[in-house]
């Protein structure tokens with residue numbers, strides 16, 4: 001499992017591509033054949049498993065498209081769900 005997860009508010013995206021350049025694991029890109037409600041090609045995640053939850057995308061996005069969740073470190077043998 002990846003260390004992070006993001007939720008994309010697709011219709012807020014204006015396809016400026018800023019986020020695609022700051023993701024350290026390079027999993028963000030603009031959709032090639034999809035458009036959002038504003039008529040832009042929105043950002044998509046290519047491999048959520050690679051997300052480390054660094055929040056760089058959320059920090060740079062001017063349009064508050066991302067919500068970032070960081071997965072807690074798995075507990076050791078002592079825990080039993």
Ligand code: SF4
Pocket residue numbers: 004005006022023024025026027028050051052053054055056057058068
């Ligand atoms: S939280 Fe970090 S690793 Fe995950 S998509 Fe955003 S920039 Fe990439």
Ligand code: SF4
Pocket residue numbers: 012013014015016017018019020042043060061062063064065066
């Ligand atoms: S920085 Fe925000 S508005 Fe720009 S492409 Fe990424 S998600 Fe869309």
